[in-house]
Amino acid sequence: MTAVKLAWRNVFRHTRRTVITAAAISVGLSAMILMNSMMNGVDKLASQNIIDYETSHLEIFADGYYREEGVFPLDTIIDNPGLILKKIEQISNVKSVAPRVKFQASISNGIDELPVIGVGVDIKKEKEVFKIVNSVVKGSFLQHEGDVLIGKDLSRDMDLDIGSYLTIITKDRNGTYNAFDLTVSGIINTGHPLFDRNAALISIEQAQELLAIFDGVTELSVRVRDDRNLVRTKERLVQAVGKEYEVYTWRELNAAIFEISGFKRMAQFMIALVVVIIAAVGIINTMLMAVMERIPEIGTLKAMGFNNQGIVKMFVYEGGIIGIFGSLLGCLIGLLLSLYLVHFGIDMSAMFGNADIVYPMKFIIVGEIDYWTVLSVFLFGVFVSVFVTLWPVRKATRLQPVDALRHV
Amino acid sequence: MVETINLYKDYKVGKVLFPALRGVSVKIEAAEFTAIAGPSGSGKTTLLNIIGCLDVPTKGDVLINGTNTNKLSSKEKATLRKNEIGFVFQTFNLIPVLTAYENVEIPLILLDMTQDKKRENIISILEEVGLGEYINRRPNEMSGGQQQRVAIARALVKNPSMVLADEPTANLDSTTAKEILGLMKELNEKHKTTFIFSTHDQLVMDYAQRIIRLRDGKVVADKTKKSEGPGDSS
Known part of the structure; x- marks a missing residue:
């Protein structure tokens, strides 16, 4: 006891x-x-x-872009991504880099018009960095210019299906309205509301043409091999690209x-x-x-x-x-x-x-x-x-x- | 070995001061078998409680083996009780969730003793009080007399120098009361343990070698018998 x-x-x-x-x-x-x-x-x-669809692990902008990201400022974009692409790819932990062009736009099915975020993607590189290609539930990923990929919620709201036509309208860099007619090639279901509800994905070349920005891109998204030490990779990126660019981790971009x-x-x-x-x-x-x-x-x-x-x-x-x-x-x-x-x-x-x-x-x-x-x-x-x-x-x-x- | 010097104890009941002891001086030697007798309210229990360091006097001193208990901290009093004093209560006060064996074991939890030695002591004392076959019974499976035997075994298992028993037979019928007193007397003679018990029952008093009578908090008689024996009523 x-x-x-x-x-x-x-x-x-x-x-x-x-x-x-x-x-x-x-x-x-x-x-x-x-x-x-x-x-x-x-x-x-x-x-x-966020990592798979929106920003990947790290994003690089031209200096000054991120402060005004909300309005998609076309005057502070990366005008010549080719200048730094090689330097970025040489960093050991970098798996791949994909350029994107994001812009404010609206789409119309002839009856209704809805504001969306336009996303110009590099058809080849996109697959190495993001997983949007895996989320196509109907039709296929972007094949060529003139194709558009929309989310399943947007397709329902706008009554659009594979093969449907839509018009994308935006202001280009000079403030002039510009529009393209596009064919829906695929419908995506990502689980990310931005992409399922509010985005239209087109080829990057078409986006550049639409916005009159030549070879310019709004951001470079970097996927790394090992995401445990992002801050160090970020520091190395900052060194590689120099002061004319800004580098952020996905956490910093989504602090809110x-x-x-x-x-x-x-x-x-x-x-x-x-x-x-x-x-x-x-x-x-x-x-x-x-x-x-x-x-x-x-x-x-x-x-x-x-x-x-x-x-x-x-x-x-x-x-x-x-x-x-x-x-x-x-x-x-x-x-x-x-x-x-x-x-x-x-x-x-x-x-x-x-x-x-x-x-x-x-x-x-x-x-x-x-x-x-x-x-x-x-x-x-x-x-x-x-x-x-x-x-x-x-x-x-x-x-x-x-x-x-x-x-x- | 136990000496009280001019003990006073007042209780406050509401705003009225009730004097329970009014100058009690007694000296009880080792191995005595002493009854403290008197009607209820005479101060018997109070005296026992103060001797046992369960209560503190308002005035006066208690010496146990020469130690003045007034000067001890509550922790030192606990140590004194642990080593020197065994208690037997009117209401037995066994722990209901424990068996007879385990109840007797409780005082030994505090002592430095090997498990084998503890077991030996517990079994032997339970056999002495006549409960050798009941060691695994719980209190609610035993009669009052058996429960009081467990309590006596519990008081004695650590081999204290004195056992204080407050009205040990008050809740027992007269036959059982006689048995319990006989047992206490036997153990007193065998172990040379001092027994001090309080009672108002003439039958119980007859067993005592010495009777200290209290009335209204004062000693009114202190008689030591020359020859003792059970049933020797006067």
Whole structure:
């Protein structure tokens, strides 16, 4: 018989009470784990979408372009990408580079007109850097000039299908309106709302002609071999291309999104924390009852020579045992729910519909489990259980042994 | 070995001061079998509690083996109780989730003793109190007399120099009470452990070698018998 064993027996003196308390802790903790998995999944998917469709790992602009990126300034573009392309490709970690021309435009099907972002892509290089070619769900990728690729949402909104004609209209570099008639060659489904809903992809040559920018491009997108040390690759790129260009990592380009993400994490964590606090109140209540009804027993133990420290230790073990049970259960439930998310995901699109969202992903949430978080949540649960036990026990041990014995 | 010097104890009940002890001075030698007798409210329990360091006197001193307990911290008092004093309570006060064996084991948790030695002591004391066959019973599976035997075994297992028993038979029928007293007496003679118990029951008093009578918090009589024996009623 040790103090731990004694605590163990006492924990199961009131099995139902113990189970309810442990269940309360486990609900709180499983909510924390599930939310963490969801947020990780959302972030991972968003990051993947950004890298695979929007920016790749690194992007190079002409100096000054990025500050005004929102208005697609055609007077600060990379006029002669050939000058630096070779230098970029020579950097060891660079896998490939693709030029793109992005511009504001609108498309018309003859009846309706919609604003879109035009994206001129290098048909050959595009495949080496981005994954748009893999997301063609109908028809084929761009084959030649005059082809246009649109997202499945845009095709539905504009009632366009393979072979349909559309007109793309934009202002060129000189401020003159220019337009081309194009044939829809393929429909893409990327999961990135920008490309599925708001973009029209054409060949880069056609875009350059449309905008009257000759060989100019708005950006060079760089895919690297190993993305673990992007900052170093970025530094080497900066050195290679010189001061007339700016280099950004995909994270820098999407700082706002990760800020939102951090904020959401914080908010969700707070919600989970509230649940845990409620659970903690439950434990306090249980331990308070356990202590109160056993004050004469505390007196007996004191009479036998237990000092306050020994008695506090015993009750702390009790809180710890309940905490370990509840936390194990909570982590298990949280993990199982997260695993469901990882394997099946939740389709939230019914809830959000076609709402205009800034997050670069569709609302199919796929979980991503971070086992370190699970471990720290477990330790947190045990810590809280032990911590809240201290208060009622300390109170009880302050009584004179005789008062404790007489207590009813 | 136990000496109280001019002990006073006042209880505050609401705004009224109730004096439980009013100048109690007694000296009890080692291996005595002493009853503290008196009607309820006479201060018996208070005296025992103060001797056992469960309560503190308002005034006066208690010397145990020459140590003034007033000068001890609560931790030192706990150590004194751990090593020197065994308690037997009117309401037995066994831990309900533990078996007889485990209840007796509790005082030994605190002592530096090998597992084998602990086991040997527990089994031997439980056999001495006549519970050799009940070591795995829980309190709710035992009669009152059996529970009090467990409590006595628990008080004695660490081989203390004294056992304090507050009304040990008050919750028992007279036959069982006699048995328990007989057992205590036997253990007192065998182990030379000092027994001090309180009672208001004449039957129980008859077992005592020495009777200290209290009334209204004062010693009114202190009688040591020349010859002792159970059932020797006066």
